[in-house]
Amino acid sequence: MTDTLQRPYVARPEAVDPVISMVDVGMTYPNGKVALVDVNVSIPEGDFVFLVGPSGAGKSTFIRLLIREQLPTTGRVVVAGRDLSTMRRGQVPSLRRRIGIVFQDFRLLPAKTVYENVAFALEVTGATNGEIRRRVPRLLNLVGLHEHDDHLPAQLSGGEQQRTAIARALVHDPAMLIADEPTGNLDPVTSWDLIQLLIQINAMGTTVLMATHNQEIVNAMRRRVLALEHGTLVRDESSAAYEREY
């Protein structure tokens, strides 16, 4: 932990096992760029956490480590009880079914309808037609798109596209949902609608980690905030604002 932290991180007494645990995690890319330095984080199941920081602070690397797109140079990353450093390649798909992820640019398949985009995530993991028919409408109902299931992404607003992406991220009932700048392409009103949906998902027991630059949302929500600067975790506060208030 660096001395830039005013309140050094102290492990919280958790009632439940952490769904994410990072211990002394460092990440340096082959070109020498240092992305993360000695990051220690523990996120318990059911938490709602904002990951904030300027561009280049290490937020994307933080997320890539969690979904095991990359392995840390040093330290340990444990997600849903599994140490990602020792995880075999063949076990990665089952890890990713425990993590839902949405991005700023939605990443929907343009030639598929809303229903097909969500069903695709089940289809490619070997779900039966019966499972697909049972689960997809339920998820579209949850995100409020059951009446748009035959629409193509191009026929939807940005908020509706992001809701489709969220429905797709939830198809495997993940333990956690990672949202990387989910409101980045949305207007303020639509952004708040989306946040309401994330709150609802969190209330159902899914841990939510949201990387964002949206100060208004972070300040209004007053949830736990992890702040990264130059790869270092400079702040880890509960009920916090976007920027330091002391």
Add this chain to the structure above:
Amino acid sequence: MRPFRFIAFAVVRAWQGFWRNAMMSLAATSTVVLMLVLLSGLLIVLAGLDSGLHYIESKVGVTARLQDSLPQPQLDTLLADIRALPGVSRADYISPDDALNRLKEFYQEQGQTLDLGGAPISLYASVEISLTDPNFAESVQSALGERPEVERITTRQVDYAKLLSIVGYVRTVGFIALALVGLTVLFMIVNMIRIAVYSRSGEIEIMRLVGASDSFIRWPFILEGILCGVIGAVVTIILVAVAWEPIKPIMVRVFQMPTAVSTDFLAVLSAVILGVGLGVGAVGSWISVRANLSSAT
């Protein structure tokens, strides 16, 4: 993983992928057809030459026409003496009845019937001598000339070594040409799959993120390459089957390929075409998938 779901998914996706980049797929399939037609042509020519060689080889030797009605003890002694001669690998007694049966079979192979009009026919008895080396023909002939039981001697000799070298040359040149075409086909299939991978990079990324296993991601592409090879093979088999009718009589008459062998040959050739098409498709797509999807972590 449910195997049936996986197979159905991979096959459907491969089929969709094949037609999604139809121009590239058809170009690759056409080169597969070209390669397999060349392979078929080469195998047909080689099979003909091999048949011809076997025929010629079987005819290299000496035939001794015998006097009529030789007593059995004398015949046995003669056969034993011939078999003891240097350079003789085999000596077979052909009775007049055997000779007549052979004549009938020959006519049958040509699609005709030996019609003697009921007249009695008597052919000569003979000894057919096979040699370990055609160079022994002269010494065997002179040894037979001293035997009173032998009425006439016929030597069948060709420049076998020269023929063999011609066949070897055809085989080498043919397979080199085939290897070059094969490499082109591999390149085409590798490229076809590479383009397919890039055109579906968005889907692949989503598949990885939602937890699709490597098999779900890779096998549709591998099957797409196999599909290209199999479609190419089926087209080639149809072309060869159509062409086989005019080719077959040439194989029988010119290259002396036995009728039974020529009938089986098409089935064997079809199996080889299918196997090679499937193999080239699988290897090409496997190489491409390894190269372009290796970063799947």
